[in-house]
Amino acid sequence: MSKKKWLIVAALGVALCLMAVVAVCLWLFVIQGGPFVHPFLPVYTSDQVDSAHSGYRRTTVTSKDAVYVNDYEEYPLRLINPEPTDVVGRTAFGGGKICSIPGQNPTVYLAVDCGSEMPAYEVFRSTQQPPFDWRKAAFQKLQLAMLLGPAANKTTSDPALIEDVLRTLKEGTPTAAPSAWVTNTYGVWLFTDQLPGLVFSPSIYIDQTGTVYLAESFTSDSSTPLKVQARWIQASPLFTKWTQTP
Numbered sequence: 493m494s495k496k497k498w499l500i501v502a503a504l505g506v507a508l509c510l511m512a513v514v515a516v517c518l519w520l521f522v523i524q525g526g527p528f529v530h531p532f533l534p535v536y537t538s539d540q541v542d543s544a545h546s547g548y549r550r551t552t553v554t555s556k557d558a559v560y561v562n563d564y565e566e567y568p569l570r571l572i573n574p575e576p577t578d579v580v581g582r583t584a585f586g587g588g589k590i591c592s593i594p595g596q597n598p599t600v601y602l603a604v605d606c607g608s609e610m611p612a613y614e615v616f617r618s619t620q621q622p623p624f625d626w627r628k629a630a631f632q633k634l635q636l637a638m639l640l641g642p643a644a645n646k647t648t649s650d651p652a653l654i655e656d657v658l659r660t661l662k663e664g665t666p667t668a669a670p671s672a673w674v675t676n677t678y679g680v681w682l683f684t685d686q687l688p689g690l691v692f693s694p695s696i697y698i699d700q701t702g703t704v705y706l707a708e709s710f711t712s713d714s715s716t717p718l719k720v721q722a723r724w725i726q727a728s729p730l731f732t733k734w735t736q737t738p
Contacts, residue, residue: 534558534581536590536604547721548711553590553604553616555581560602560616565623567709569615570681570693576603576613595688615690626692626708627662629684637679637693642738654682656730661694661708664725670705672697672720674712695722696735704732 536553543550545564552561576591580598583590588605591613592598600621603613617623634654635647648654657680679693697705697720707722727735 533579534590535584536560536581537584547713548709551606551614551616552619553583553602558599559619560604561619562604562614562616564709566615566617567711568626568693568695569624569687570679570691571603571613571615572689572691574613575611593689596690601690624687624692626658626682629686629692631658631682631684631692633683635681635683636696636735637681638696638735641736643735646734646738648734653731653734656728657682657694657706660706660725660727660731664706666723667705667726670697670699670703670724672699672705672710672722672724674718674720677710677720680706695720696727697722697724698735702732702736704735706731 534555536555538551538553540549540551542548543563548564548567550561550563552559554560571593573594576593578592578594579589580592580602581590582588583604588607589611590605591603593601593603593615600618602616602618604616605611606614631654633647633649634657636643636645638644638646676697678696678698680696681691681693683691695707695710697707699705704727705724706727707724710720710722712718712720
């Protein structure tokens with residue numbers, strides 16, 4: 493083979509190698525969801541059906557014998573770190589990341605990216621484990637997850653106030669559903685050592701008159717804007733005042 497032909501063959505070989513590298517990079521970044529989603533990690537298929545709780549959806553992700561669920565009991569669970577990084581699996585459709593939760597055994601809870609264009613992690617529980625029972629948990633801190641207003645991100649460790657919120661959720665009577673929308677519904681973050689890496693976050697709604705409502709869990713319908721469906725219970729005067737003062 494002449495030197496000229498050898499150089500042409502070598503150039504073609506280099507070009508093919510570069511094309512292969514580019515193809516692998518595109519596969520990892522675009523199809524597999526990023527450089528840290530290894531192609532040999534467990535693949536989880538997903539399914540969604542109506543929940544036993546009216547208006548809610550029951551979503552499962554499955555890999556072999558491992559099945560995780562997000563249902564009514566998991567809706568109010570939130571990640572303390574909303575962007576987990578320890579990837580332990582990927583979804584079959586779209587290559588979405590499935591991550592472990594700091595402080596949690598991945599055989600109990602996983603964080604699953606359920607977003608479309610932007611990551612949006614939801615908490616999934618192994619079906620081999622019972623749901624988190626907030627009624628029996630001991631909470632150490634409460635935070636108002638609200639970005640604006642005089643009490644935005646206000647926190648307290650006052651056991652009387654924490655117990656007041658829990659008592660309302662346990663014993664309060666649901667009232668006529670107010671016209672709550674996703675944009676004016678907030679969260680109350682309750683921290684407990686029994687749920688590391690996560691918080692129990694019942695919902696809060698404050699109407700135009702200043703009346704405050706609490707709900708254990710909420711879902712939204714398909715209206716525009718999204719309307720919230722929940723079992724709203726009017727909050728006590730104690731908690732109402734706390735949410736409206738610095």
